[in-house]
Amino acid sequence: MCLAVPLRLVSVNGTDAVGEVGGIQREVSIMMTPDVKVGDYVIVHAGFAIQVLDQKEAEENLELLRQIGEAAEQKQEAVRSRRRPDSGHDPD
Amino acid sequence: MRVEQRRSTSKPDEGLLERVLLAKVNGFVAELCKTRKTINLMEVCGTHTMAISGFGIRRAVDPRLRLLSGPGCPVCVTAQGEIDAAIDIARAEIGYSHGFPRRRAVAVPPVVVTFGDMMRVPGTQTSLEQEKAKGADVRVVYSALDALRLAEDTPDRQFVFLGVGFETTAPTVAATVLAAQESGVRNFSVLPMFKTIPPALDAIASSDRVNVDGFILPGHVATIIGTRPYELLRDKYHLPSCVVGFEALDVLQGILMLLKQMQTGPQVEIQYKRSVRPEGNEKAREVMDTVFRPCNATWRGIGAIAGSGLEFRREFAEFDARKRFRIAKRRTPNAERRTACRCGDVMLGVIVPPECKLFAKTCTPESPVGPCMVSTEGACAAYFKYDRN
Numbered sequence: 001m002c003l004a005v006p007l008r009l010v011s012v013n014g015t016d017a018v019g020e021v022g023g024i025q026r027e028v029s030i031m032m033t034p035d036v037k038v039g040d041y042v043i044v045h046a047g048f049a050i051q052v053l054d055q056k057e058a059e060e061n062l063e064l065l066r067q068i069g070e071a072a073e074q075k076q077e078a079v080r081s082r083r084r085p086d087s088g089h090d091p092d
Numbered sequence: 093m094r095v096e097q098r099r100s101t102s103k104p105d106e107g108l109l110e111r112v113l114l115a116k117v118n119g120f121v122a123e124l125c126k127t128r129k130t131i132n133l134m135e136v137c138g139t140h141t142m143a144i145s146g147f148g149i150r151r152a153v154d155p156r157l158r159l160l161s162g163p164g165c166p167v168c169v170t171a172q173g174e175i176d177a178a179i180d181i182a183r184a185e186i187g188y189s190h191g192f193p194r195r196r197a198v199a200v201p202p203v204v205v206t207f208g209d210m211m212r213v214p215g216t217q218t219s220l221e222q223e224k225a226k227g228a229d230v231r232v233v234y235s236a237l238d239a240l241r242l243a244e245d246t247p248d249r250q251f252v253f254l255g256v257g258f259e260t261t262a263p264t265v266a267a268t269v270l271a272a273q274e275s276g277v278r279n280f281s282v283l284p285m286f287k288t289i290p291p292a293l294d295a296i297a298s299s300d301r302v303n304v305d306g307f308i309l310p311g312h313v314a315t316i317i318g319t320r321p322y323e324l325l326r327d328k329y330h331l332p333s334c335v336v337g338f339e340a341l342d343v344l345q346g347i348l349m350l351l352k353q354m355q356t357g358p359q360v361e362i363q364y365k366r367s368v369r370p371e372g373n374e375k376a377r378e379v380m381d382t383v384f385r386p387c388n389a390t391w392r393g394i395g396a397i398a399g400s401g402l403e404f405r406r407e408f409a410e411f412d413a414r415k416r417f418r419i420a421k422r423r424t425p426n427a428e429r430r431t432a433c434r435c436g437d438v439m440l441g442v443i444v445p446p447e448c449k450l451f452a453k454t455c456t457p458e459s460p461v462g463p464c465m466v467s468t469e470g471a472c473a474a475y476f477k478y479d480r481n
Contacts, residue, residue, distance in 0.1 A: 001166050001209055001469060002260040002312040003139050004367075029237065031267055032376040043315065043367050046207075046257075047235025048264040050376060051315045051367050058366035065109050065341060072112040 004045035006053050009038050019044060113344035114152055120351035121154040132158045132303055133350055134296070134441050136289060137310035138165035138469025139338050145478035147340040157347075160441035161471035163292055163391060164310060166257045167209040168439065168463040168470045171390040174285045175215035177419045178204055181252050181283065182220065182228035201229065202250035202417070205239035208232040210254055212466050236268035236282075243272075243280035252413045255284040255402075260312040262286045262402055263376040266383035269411050283413040284403055287389055289313050290321040291400035297329040302440050306332035306350040308343070311364040316380075318372025319360045326358045337364035383408050392463055393436025433462035438471050445475040452476060 007019030007028060015031040019042060026044075030036050033049040042049035124131055135141060141161045144150050150159050163169045184201030204220065211221040211232065224230040233239050236253055243251035255265045265282060272280045289310060296302050309322055314335040325331045332353035336346030346363040353359055362368050382405075389401025404412040413419070433455065434448040445451050445464065455461040457473055464470035 001138055001207065001257055001467075002310060004260070004312045004315075029267065032263060032373060032379060034375060043312070045260050045312060046264045047237050048267060050260065050263070050312065051369075051373055054366045054369075061345075061363075061365060065113075065345065068116075069109045069112050072115070073108070 002045065004043045004050060006041045007044050007049075009036060009040050009042060012036065012038055017042075017049070019049070110340050110344060113341065113348060114149075117157070117344060117347050117351065118154045120348065120355075121157045124351060124354055125154075125156045130156050130158055131305050131351070131354070132160055132441065133306045133308055133347060134160040134162040134304045135308035135310070135336075136162040136164035136293065137308075137313070138168075138467065139312075140164065140308055140310065140336065140343065141471055141474045142469055143338050143340070143343055145474040147343065148478070149340065149343055150479050153347075158444075159308075159347075160304070160444070161438070161474070162296060162304075162307075162441055163287075163394060163439040164289075165464070165467050165469045165471075166261070166287060167213055167467040168435065169287055169391040169394065170210070170213065170256055170285050170463070171392045172214070172216050173390070174283075175210075175213055175219070176217070177414070178206070178210075178220060178252075178254055178283055179215055179218060179223055179228075180419065181413065181417055182223050182230055200249055202252050203229045203231060203242070203246075204252050204254065205231050205233055205242060206254040207234075207256065209467055209469070210256055212460070213463055214460075214466070236265045237271070240268050240272055240277065240280055243277055244275070247279055250279050250281070250416075252417070253280070253282045255282040255286055257286055258289055258310070258313050259316045259380070260310075262288075262384060263316060263373075263380040266380045269383050269408060270379065272411065273408070281411050281413040281416045282404075283419075284384070284401075286384070286402040287391065288386070288400050288402065290317070290324070291397050292391065292394075293322070294324060294328075295394070295397045295400075296440060297325060297331060299440065301442055304331065304441060305354065306334075306358075308346055308350065309333050309335040309360075311335055311337050311342075311367060314362070314364070314368045314372065316373050316376045318368070319362060319370050320372075322360050326360055330358050332358045334361040335364050335368050337367065383411075391439075393433075393439055431461055435462035435464040435470075435472070438462075438464050445472040446480070448472070452480060 007021045009017050010020045011018045017028045017030045019028040029048045041053035043051045144159050182204040220230045239253040325333045332350045334346045334349045349361050384402035385405050386399045387401045387403040388398050390396050437443045455465050460466040464472035
């Protein structure tokens with residue numbers, strides 16, 4: 001029930017705004033996020049923006065996760081090369 | 093690998109990050125379980141219930157890590173007496189208080205307006221859906237503002253919005269009440285049934301029956317209230333907690349953060365930083381606090397929890413449907429029909445849904461006995477759909 005979705009604001013008029021996601025537009029009240037502007041992503045619950053999405057935090061977290069993924073990939077690769085002493089040659 | 097790609101944020105290396113995080117989670121579980129049998133982490137949000145089941149996380153993790161669904165679905169914890177009150181209004185089995193047009197209102201029953209989740213939840217006798225089938229005027233909306241618009245469009249009828257939800261939803265209803273006040277709408281009121289999360293977590297953490305090692309905190313409730321109200325989990329109960337988002341990666345990363353806390357010491361962390369600030373949304377809280385104040389509340393299947401509800405402040409009493417329609421006192425407290433349903437134990441994490449003897453036998457989504465099977469976000473419905481063996 002506390003489901004909320006990120007929408008990108010395409011117009012702002014006082015406390016009323018229009019948000020868009022996947023080509024669908026919907027009216028959004030921004031009375032609880034007064035400092036938003038067109039182009040911001042807001043988290044919308046039951047017709048109200050309840051927070052501005054922090055893109056920097058989102059990107060930083062994704063980057064952190066990517067690093068974890070890359071580290072794991074490198075580890076796997078290292079294990080594979082140890083199993084194959086002639087690592088220059090791929091038996092497959 | 094069973095973590096399913098319902099919605100992925102991890103392109104282009106789709107699935108890789110989930111697999112890596114899952115392996116890390118299971119590594120931590122194996123390490124921690126050298127000195128213990130199980131690890132019980134509880135989420136308290138219906139959206140988490142559905143994400144954990146829907147992404148296949150519950151089945152993918154080491155079975156010694158038990159992911160429990162607490163009382164995180166507002167529909168599931170709405171007391172039967174509260175549903176009965178809504179049904180009384182829809183049936184016009186109500187009195188009218190002074191200042192409202194007695195004759196006209198009796199002749200035309202009020203319109204009950206609600207979020208769709210509430211329609212099928214049974215009260216002690218019947219549900220709103222059944223009453224609608226019999227002719228009651230019950231309408232479903234997406235936002236409380238939609239209910240206000242309906243009232244504005246039909247000024248000669250009373251519209252009652254069912255105020256159900258947690259701290260995420262309460263500010264949106266409060267904002268709607270402020271809008272109604274500003275535009276002088278006299279035929280709109282709210283039947284408040286709100287619940288608040290921190291007092292419930294306090295009750296769960298202090299219960300002898302419940303064995304929880306850490307809390308996956310609801311991301312959108314924390315978007316409003318921030319992290320301070322959760323500090324009691326660390327300070328009073330020494331329990332790890334983490335505010336978590338709703339994608340598969342969010343949930344796995346959040347679980348990992350909790351498992352790390354079990355080794356290094358409890359904190360109140362935020363995984364879902366793109367939405368949650370430590371201070372929450374002060375403006376939303378201001379709106380909520382202007383209209384509502386804390387009160388005691390009864391949670392279905394759990395019982396009374398002090399200070400866990402919201403009621404109208406005196407200045408806004410005219411918008412209180414309970415007062416406007418003089419809802420009988422008997423409808424307020426603990427009217428509850430006894431069945432073998434164990435939704436209460438499910439919501440406390442004492443049992444998981446398949447341990448209830450009604451589960452998937454007499455209680456199914458088509459013919460639900462308890463609220464956790466009725467609501468699409470209920471723990472039993474999630475297990476029925478995704479985690480039935």
